[in-house]
Amino acid sequence: MTTTTETGTTATATGATVLDASGVTMRFGGLTAVRDVNLTVREGEIVGLIGPNGAGKTTFFNCLTGLYVPTEGQVSYKGTVLPPKPHLVTQAGIARTFQNIRLFSNMTVLENVLVGRHTRTKEGLWSALLRGPGFKRAEAASRDRAMELLEFVGLANKAEHLARNLPYGEQRKLEIARALASDPGLLLLDEPTAGMNQAETRTTEELVFAIRDRGIAVLVIEHDMKFIFKLCDRVAVLVQGEKLVEGTAEVVQGDERVVAAYLGTPYEDAPGAAELAEVEAAEAHAADEAASEAEAEAEAAEDADEDTGDDAAEDAGDTPEDAAPAADADSTTEGDSK
C-alpha cells in the first residue's frame, strides 16, 4: 500500500504497523460495498476515514472488527491475522464505538465501563459465584480502572447515574470510556461527534489527542471535515467502496478528485463550491433585475413623454414575466425547508 506523507507528522513516519487491512472487499449480493481496500494504521497515528454517505466506511469498520466476514482480503493486528469474530478482535486489542450509540441504558455509567472490562478479567464463573478473595481483588481492580477511565473522559462525577440520563454528548464519551476499558492498542471511532455542538466537538478533539498520547492508535470515521483535518495525521477517502486518495490533510484537501467527489458538499463553517455558486447566482440575478427595472423605468418615462398607449400596454404585459423568477425562488425555498 502506498501512503502519501509529503507533509505528514514525524509520529506517522516511524511507528510500527498496528493495523494492516489488505485487499478488503465486502459484497452484499450484487452490491460491492467495499472494494479491494488497503489501509494501515501505525503506532501513534490518528487516521481518518472519510467519504460520502454510503461510501462503505462503516462496512469497512465492520470488516475490521469481525462483525462482517470480508468477501475477500484479510485484516492483521500487530502482525497477526484476525479471526472474524468480534470478541476475538476485542481480545486481540481493537476496540470500537458505534455510529448509533450502543450503551446499556438502564445500567449506571460505571457499570457500562465495567462491562467493557470483561475481556481483560481472568476470574471465572465459580470465582464470581463464590466471591472469593481473588474475585474481590479483581473486582476492586476493575472498579479502579473503570473510575480512572471515567476521570479521563470527564464523567467520574456521574459514575452512579443511569446511562440513559446522560446528555447525548456525554453518552458518546461514555462509549469511548467503555471501549478503552478493554485496553486496546487501536481504537475505531465511528462518527464520534455526530449530534454534538461545537464545544462538545472541541472536547472530543482533545480527548482523541489524549487517547493517542496514551499510546493508542486511532482510526476515525467522521463527516465533520474541520474535526478530521485538525486531528488526523493521515486521511483515506472512500468513494463508492473504493479508496480514492490517501494522504495528509493538505494532500487530501488539495486533491481535485476529492473536491469533486466529496468536499464540494458544504460543511460546517466553510461554504463549499455549491453554496458559493448559489450566492453568486443570486447576486447576478438581483443585479439583472435591478438593471432591467431601471431600463423599464427609463422606457416608461420615454413612452409617457411620447404619449403612445400601445407601448405602455406592452410594458405592463412584461411585468408578470419579470416577476416569475422570484416566484420560482420562493417555491425552491419552501421545498428545501421540508
Ligand SMILES: Nc1ncnc2c1ncn2[C@@H]1O[C@H](COP(=O)(O)OP(=O)(O)OP(=O)(O)O)[C@@H](O)[C@H]1O
Ligand atoms: N448489511 C448490509 N446488507 C446490504 N447492504 C448493506 C449492508 N450494510 C451496508 N450496506 C450497503 O453498503 C453500502 C455502504 O454502506 P455503509 O453504511 O458502509 O456506508 P457509509 O460510508 O458508512 O455511509 P454513512 O456515511 O451514511 O454512514 C450502502 O449502499 C449500504 O446500503
